[in-house]
Amino acid sequence: MGTENIYLITVWIILANICAAFSTTSEPTIFGNNNSTKWLEDYTDIVTKFSLRTAEVPDDDLCYIVPGQQLTIPECEFNPETQTFVVIHGWTVTGLFESWVPKLVTALYEREPKANVIVVDWLTRAQQHYSTSAGYTKLVGKDVAKFVNWLQKTLDYPWEKIHLLGYSLGAHVAGIAGFLTDHKVNRITGLDPAGPTFEYADAHSTLSPDDALFVDVLHTNTRGSPDRSIGIQRPVGHVDIYPNGGTFQPGCDLQNTMKMIALTGIHNMDQIVKCSHERSIHLFIDSLVNGQDHQSMAYRCSSKEAFMKGMCLNCRKNRCNKVGYNVVAVRLPRSTKMFLKTREMMPFKLFHFQVKIHFFSSEKLSYTEQPMKISLYGTHDEKTDIPYIMPQLNSNSTVSFLLTTEVDIGELLMVKLRWEKDAYFSWSDWWGNSNFHIRKIRIKAGETQSKGIFSAKDGEFAYLVRGKDDAVFVKSKEDNLSRKEKTMHRLKMHGSHFTQSTE
Numbered sequence: 480m481g482t483e484n485i486y487l488i489t490v491w492i493i494l495a496n497i498c499a500a501f502s503t504t505s506e507p508t509i510f511g512n513n514n515s516t517k518w519l520e521d522y523t524d525i526v527t528k529f530s531l532r533t534a535e536v537p538d539d540d541l542c543y544i545v546p547g548q549q550l551t552i553p554e555c556e557f558n559p560e561t562q563t564f565v566v567i568h569g570w571t572v573t574g575l576f577e578s579w580v581p582k583l584v585t586a587l588y589e590r591e592p593k594a595n596v597i598v599v600d601w602l603t604r605a606q607q608h609y610s611t612s613a614g615y616t617k618l619v620g621k622d623v624a625k626f627v628n629w630l631q632k633t634l635d636y637p638w639e640k641i642h643l644l645g646y647s648l649g650a651h652v653a654g655i656a657g658f659l660t661d662h663k664v665n666r667i668t669g670l671d672p673a674g675p676t677f678e679y680a681d682a683h684s685t686l687s688p689d690d691a692l693f694v695d696v697l698h699t700n701t702r703g704s705p706d707r708s709i710g711i712q713r714p715v716g717h718v719d720i721y722p723n724g725g726t727f728q729p730g731c732d733l734q735n736t737m738k739m740i741a742l743t744g745i746h747n748m749d750q751i752v753k754c755s756h757e758r759s760i761h762l763f764i765d766s767l768v769n770g771q772d773h774q775s776m777a778y779r780c781s782s783k784e785a786f787m788k789g790m791c792l793n794c795r796k797n798r799c800n801k802v803g804y805n806v807v808a809v810r811l812p813r814s815t816k817m818f819l820k821t822r823e824m825m826p827f828k829l830f831h832f833q834v835k836i837h838f839f840s841s842e843k844l845s846y847t848e849q850p851m852k853i854s855l856y857g858t859h860d861e862k863t864d865i866p867y868i869m870p871q872l873n874s875n876s877t878v879s880f881l882l883t884t885e886v887d888i889g890e891l892l893m894v895k896l897r898w899e900k901d902a903y904f905s906w907s908d909w910w911g912n913s914n915f916h917i918r919k920i921r922i923k924a925g926e927t928q929s930k931g932i933f934s935a936k937d938g939e940f941a942y943l944v945r946g947k948d949d950a951v952f953v954k955s956k957e958d959n960l961s962r963k964e965k966t967m968h969r970l971k972m973h974g975s976h977f978t979q980s981t982e
Contacts, residue, residue, distance in 0.1 A: 516661050518621075519628045522547035527622035528600035529565075531555040534588035538581035540600065546629045562640040563595040563630075567623065569647025569673065570613075574606035579760045583644075586767040590804065599623060605648065613676045616648055617684065620655025628660050639665040643691070646670040646760055647710075650696070651677055654686030654715070657694075666808070669696040671710040671759035678706035678713060686715045693717055693808040697762055698725040700755035709756050714814030720802055722762060722821050724783040728755040730823025765825045766803020773826035775802040776926055777817035786818040789833030789881035792925035799925070820883045829883040831925035836896075837877045838915040839940070846872040846913075850899040853882060854949070859889030864897075874915075894920055894933045895949040896941075916940040920952050931955075 530540035542555035564587050568580060580598060587596050601622075604615040623643075630636055641664040645653030650672035657667050669686045677685045688694050694716035701712040701721070710725070723729060731754035766775065779798040780791035793799065797809045800817060809815065821827035834853070849872045854863040862884040869878065896917075918940055920933045933952035935941035941950035 519625055519659075519661060522625060522629070525622045525625060526601070526604070527619055527626070529626050530598045530600060531557055532581075532584050532596050532598050534585065534592065537584035537588070537596075538576075540598065544597065544626075544630070546626045549633055552630075552633065557595050557634075558593060559634045559636055561593045561595065562591060562642065563597060563636075564591075565597045565599060565623070565627070565641070565643045565653075567599045567619075567643065567645040567649035567652050568601070568605065569645075569649045570609055571602060571605045574602050576600075576602070577757075579646075579757060579764075583760060583764055586764040590767040590770075599649070599652070601652070610676065612648060613673065616651045617655055620652045621659060623652060623656035624659035627656065627664065631662070638662050639692075642666045642668070644668045644670065644763070645672070645686070647673045647756065650686050651684070654690040654694075655684070657690030658683055658687075664691045666693045666695070667691040667716075668763065669694065669716060670763060671697060671699045671756050672715060674701070674708045674711040675706060677711055678708075685711070688715070688717050688810075688814060693810065695806050696720065697722065697759040697803075699723075699728055699759040699762070700726070700753075702726040702755070709753075710759075714816055716814060717808070717810050718800060718806060718815050718817060720777045720800075720817045720819070721783065722758070722777075722802075722819055722827075724786075724818065726755075728758040728823070729821065731755045731758070761825065762821070762827055763803045765827050766801070766805055769826040769828070770801075770803065770805045773828040774805060775819060775821065775828045776800070776831070777802050777819040778831070778925060779815055779817050781816075783818055787881050788879045789831075789835075789923070790879060791818065792831055792833050792923055792928075794925075794928050820881070822885055829885055830887060832882045832884075833879060833923040833925070834882050835877065835879045835921040835923075836917055837919075838872065838874065838917060838943075840874040840915045842874070844872070844874045844913055844915070849945075852897040852899055854895040854897075855882075855884065855888050855891060856893040856895075857888030857891045860886045862886040862888060863895075872915075890929070891922060891924065891931050891933075892954050893936075894922065894952045896920070896943060896952070897949045898943050898945045898947075900946040914942055914944040914947075916942050917950060917952075919955065 525546055529544045531542055531544055532540065543551065544555050544557060545551045566580065566583060568576065571577065584596050584598065587594060601619045604619060605612050607615070627641060631638060643653040643656065643664060645651070645667070650669035653667045653669065657664050667686065667690055672686050682689060686694065686696070696716035696719045698710055698719060698721045700710040701708045705712055776799055778786065778791045778793065780786040785791055800807055800809065802819060820829050820831065822829060847870065849869040851867045851869050852864045853867055854865065855861060865882060865884060867880065867882060871878070918935065921930070922933065923930045932955040934955040936951040936953045941952060943950045
């Protein structure tokens with residue numbers, strides 16, 4: 480049996496339980512009397528466990544805080560003066576904590592050394608048939624709500640110091656808990672909230688913006704039709720961030736999973752299948768440990784298609800935000816969808832650029848899927864031969880696209896553009912070279928919000944010829960002028976009757 484067949488069969492086995500989520504199942508009724516909150520003080524039916532983990536031993540539950548047993552608070556050395564993170568896992572195949580849990584605990588302590596990091600253990604309910612575990616999220620959410628309420632009342636603990644972090648099904652547990660507490664917690668972070676059975680569920684059954692003062696969400700595995708994608712597709716927070724469009728994450732393709740199988744063995748296949756799903760956690764971890772020097776930024780956009788054209792790199796009026804732990808709490812009338820691109824490994828940060836080019840030609844030319852190489856040279860560094868496939872390349876047309884680099888090049892000074900051959904032999908090469916000429920390139924940097932106009936280095940135009948040398952552009956002197964100075968410059972060059980350029 481081939482390796483790819485083994486991969487597909489294993490994927491089918493792991494996802495079989497998820498498919499069963501679409502069968503009709505009964506859902507526990509847990510809310511009781513809506514006019515009373517006395518149930519919040521009944522701790523006799525709590526099944527969930529709450530472990531305060533330490534920075535020294537992040538991978539083991541050494542001390543449990545038990546709702547209703549006040550002595551367990553000092554016994555576990557809970558610090559009432561600092562903030563508290565409550566980490567909630569999701570569905571599990573093995574019934575064990577996954578490897579990301581101690582990594583997140585460690586990263587939280589690295590960023591906030593004096594904090595309390597509490598890991599919620601609902602493993603016995605989370606390892607059931609997926610549809611059963613999904614139904615249990617309300618019961619677990621009720622347990623978490625009781626725990627948080629009890630902790631707050633016992634210590635007079637400030638609500639603004641409570642931050643719930645939930646992954647997959649755990650994100651909905653966090654939302655339900657936030658909904659049931661008698662006061663809103665400060666923040667809930669949803670890490671790729673589960674999709675099956677939740678895509679069309681009501682707000683009281685899922686994570687929603689009403690569940691905390693601020694709700695931020697990372698969507699990393701939304702591939703597939705609604706309600707059948709592993710991660711929920713619709714926005715469920717105040718800020719919903721879709722890295723790489725949210726559907727699929729770099730480094731999680733079949734080729735990379737095959738490499739991982741060779742290195743880690745077939746027994747780790749379940750982790751490989753969840754690569755994109757779990758990326759949400761690692762993006763958040765990245766924001767904790769690399770947020771000072773490599774803070775990723777996301778940009779508000781109407782769609783991922785518009786974002787990929789570079790049309791949304793605007794930070795005015797809260798249109799951009801930090802990703803992960805450092806996100807700025809912005810509460811708008813409706814959920815805000817934001818996008819960014821990332822690397823396939825930590826640190827995930829990439830720098831975003833909008834590149835806008837107008838192509839001229841003396842004859843009518845039209846191409847699709849043309850390979851380009853773009854090089855950027857700046858005051859700090861350079862990045863050469865960035866590959867880009869131009870979807871459409873036509874005569875007398877303007878193209879806008881998104882370009883990214885992991886290198887901080889500083890202030891951009893020079894740009895080179897090369898049109899690669901798309902085959903070893905082309906009829907156009909036999910009959911003559913296809914070429915365009917370009918007067919200038921406009922570039923906007925998302926992270927710095929700087930805009931630049933880059934003119935042909937030699938002469939009025941630079942010539943782009945397939946399979947030939949780079950077209951070179953340097954920062955225009957006009958670009959250094961103020962708006963008023965630019966107007967005066969145009970008046971001087973074109974007289975008082977000039978019309979504003981539409982390029």
